[in-house]
């Protein structure tokens with residue numbers, strides 16, 4: 001079963017039209033429609049019901065791929081799961097950067113390359129008062 005239009009709307013609304021990983025708002029990236037992303041990929045038996053999909057910008061979606069975990073200091077840690085975890089327990093915005101508060105946050109930031117030059121620049125433009 002594919003994700004239908006009603007579920008796409010629900011995912012977008014639930015996310016407040018923001019990437020559930022890095023926090024960009026769709027309005028800040030108007031030329032690229034955010035993806036409905038499977039937190040647990042279909043390849044790994046993730047479901048299409050509302051408990052699995054999240055809204056992700058093209059950068060986060062691209063870097064995540066089918067990954068569920070990454071390495072931090074030589075240890076395997078799970079990636080942030082926006083369906084079961086709270087963003088502000090694992091991440092914080094610090095000026096134009098996103099910093100990890102936990103190994104999950106730090107690993108997700110590194111794998112998703114959340115502080116690459118393009119995203120730092122976009123945060124600077126989107127929130128000039130930081």
Ligand SMILES: [Zn+2]
Pocket residue numbers: 019020021022023024056057058059060061
């Ligand atoms: Zn993102």
